[in-house]
Amino acid sequence: MRADRLVSLVLLLRQRGRLSAATLARELEVSTRTVLRDIEALSAAGVPVYAERGRHGGFALLPGFQTDLTGLNHDEALALLVAGSRRGAQVFGLGSALASAMLKVVDALPESHRDAAAGVAERLLIDPETDLLARRTVADEVPDATVAEVRRAVFAGRKLRIHYAAVGHAPRWRTVDPIGLVTVRDQGYLLATRSGADRTYRLSRILAAEALAEPAQRPDRVDLNRIWRERSTRFRAGDDQVTVRVRVHPARREDLVGTAVAVLTEASDVDGWLRLEVTFQDRRHAEWALWQLSTNAEALAPDWLRASLYDRATALAGRYASRDDHHAAP
Known part of the structure; x- marks a missing residue:
């Protein structure tokens, strides 16, 4: 080792x-x-x-x-x-x-x-908590007991059972064959296979983990850099992915970036808000991510996303604009 x-x-x-x-x-x-x-x-x-x-x-x-x-x-x-x-x-x-x-x-x-x-x-500062624009960089937080079980399965070559909360889906248990761990800009990922298919899991979305006694099905040697590069290429080239231009309040930047597949461009507006061009997995993912930010973000393009958010906001406003007779107070 x-x-x-x-x-x-x-x-x-x-x-x-x-x-x-x-x-x-x-x-x-x-x-x-x-x-x-x-x-x-x-x-x-x-x-x-x-x-x-x-x-x-x-x-x-x-x-x-x-x-x-x-x-x-x-x-x-x-x-x-x-x-x-x-x-x-x-x-x-x-x-x-x-x-x-x-x-x-x-x-x-x-x-x-x-x-x-x-x-x-005292003369060196590495990876400060904020950058020059005073934007706080937040690392993924994973309970020690959970990440310890993930590490144990990875290093021992054992199958791993995880309770995983994928974006837009209810958490559920799944059993995987762990390959290795990767950290990218303070975000940790578990590279694994499931029923022989490549899978990548974000550590912060693993709610619980259990290293099993059964040996994992994986090669004896591994080139994590090559595997990560190949998976990143496939992930970014997905047919359903969409690119969105958005304005976001600095305080909610990490919430937006944390759900995006990639950040393509970023700049500051004169009012202090940020303009970003980001990629999401698909239309549903983009709509969900922007809706979570409420009035702290504005989708600038594409038009279908603005229209979708407008329709959803209009429906919600209509729900609260008046009360049905059976809801009215006596």
Whole structure:
């Protein structure tokens, strides 16, 4: 597993000093590209590894660096794999494990390096909660117990039973074969198959989960990046998808974006509202998403969506404009 490889990489640098990427790749039996990704992960986790340029260059640890990585538990080791993005750890339910792992790494630093690391950390801010337009970025929230069961099934290769609430449908139970987990812009997804067909489930819509004893039907090796790319291409190319231009109040932007398939363009209006061009799965999905936002959003195009929302609003207004005789007060 990659966690073991990260430990081996640190131990190689501690015991043998400066090593080239090619040497590390040969020792660890991986590609040089994998070594570079591992070095980046270690740096993000606070391990003082640095690169020396030149013909005889390579990677090395700061002189005097000592650490004991044997104290890492399973979840802490997993957290190091996503240490480059604390939000990624939060999405997968590893936030507390990441914090614990980082404390162990910092505690293992020599005192002089520890003080320097603390000073450097104060100069870096990664993934703030708001952007320059003061729009709050909200990560998916999934109960720890639920995401822990999902992780257990994924890592152990077991079938997974989930209580899933698809958009516009009542929640229901289904049994899937989990393949892997993906996080994209603070949103977590479970890649799986169901009765042999590809399925992608958003973690925040999994209301409950249970890892089963039965082995999952899936290949031994997986290329999640390729699978995600292929599924994204198919999803975005769906025949029923519709593109909508909409104005939305900044406070409800995340509600709109959270239900859309994709955001194509975004700009600010002079009154502070936002103009977005977004894609929905189909007409029903678009109408449902805009209706949920009430007066905090306005569909600008296409015309059929404006007409549909107008008809629905008119019918609702008519319902409350007068009272039938059998509803009238005596």
